[in-house]
Amino acid sequence: MTLSLWAVLTIIAFVFVVVFATIAAVFVSRLVRRPTLPMTEEVGGIPRVLRKLRKREPMSDEELAVARQAVSDRGSLMALCIPAAIFSIGCFYVFGSLEFLHGATPSERTFLGVIPMFTSTNLAIRMLRSASLKGRLQTKPKAPQAALHAPD
Numbered sequence: 001m002t003l004s005l006w007a008v009l010t011i012i013a014f015v016f017v018v019v020f021a022t023i024a025a026v027f028v029s030r031l032v033r034r035p036t037l038p039m040t041e042e043v044g045g046i047p048r049v050l051r052k053l054r055k056r057e058p059m060s061d062e063e064l065a066v067a068r069q070a071v072s073d074r075g076s077l078m079a080l081c082i083p084a085a086i087f088s089i090g091c092f093y094v095f096g097s098l099e100f101l102h103g104a105t106p107s108e109r110t111f112l113g114v115i116p117m118f119t120s121t122n123l124a125i126r127m128l129r130s131a132s133l134k135g136r137l138q139t140k141p142k143a144p145q146a147a148l149h150a151p152d
Contacts, residue, residue, distance in 0.1 A: 006099035013092040020085035027078035039066045046070050053133050067137055075131030083127070086120035089113070 003011075039045045039062055049066045052059055059067065073079055093113030098106060 004099060004102075006095050010092060010095040010099050013088050013095055016088040017085060017092055020081045020088055023078055023081040024085050027076065027081065030078075031073065037062065037066050037069065039063065040069070050130060050133065053136055056136065064137075067133075071131060071134050071137055074127045075134060079127060080124060083120035083124040086116050086123070090116035090120070 039049065046066060049059070049063050050070060052063065053067050053071075090113040093116075094111060097110040097113070101110065
């Protein structure tokens with residue numbers, strides 16, 4: 001029994017799905033077991049801290065800790081396995097559909113797998129952009145405590 005090109009690519013995509021999903025599951029389980037910082041429990045807490053970091057605004061010690069944690073999490077190779085798993089699912093769907101057709105003309109349904117591919121690419125780019133803030137985090141001066149707690 002010989003396998004066509006699409007069958008081989010489908011099998012390879014499936015193997016990547018399993019590998020990336022397993023690594024992503026391990027990463028997420030580590031994140032869930034980790035003790036949380038109070039600011040990370042707030043709605044919009046992490047985006048607010050990362051916005052301050054991008055604009056180089058003064059930050060408190062707690063905000064610096066949250067920023068360090070968020071930047072290191074998003075820059076982890078294990079974190080990038082999440083969009084890689086989603087991308088592999090899209091590849092699996094497209095290649096499997098093309099294999100099922102056996103050379104017939106593909107329809108729009110065949111290429112529905114491209115949607116998770118675009119989505120995962122966008123997610124990976126956003127994660128890498130957040131991880132690139134590491135340089136700003138290392139050179140970020142701390143704000144004086146009096147300036148952080150001044151009344152509005």
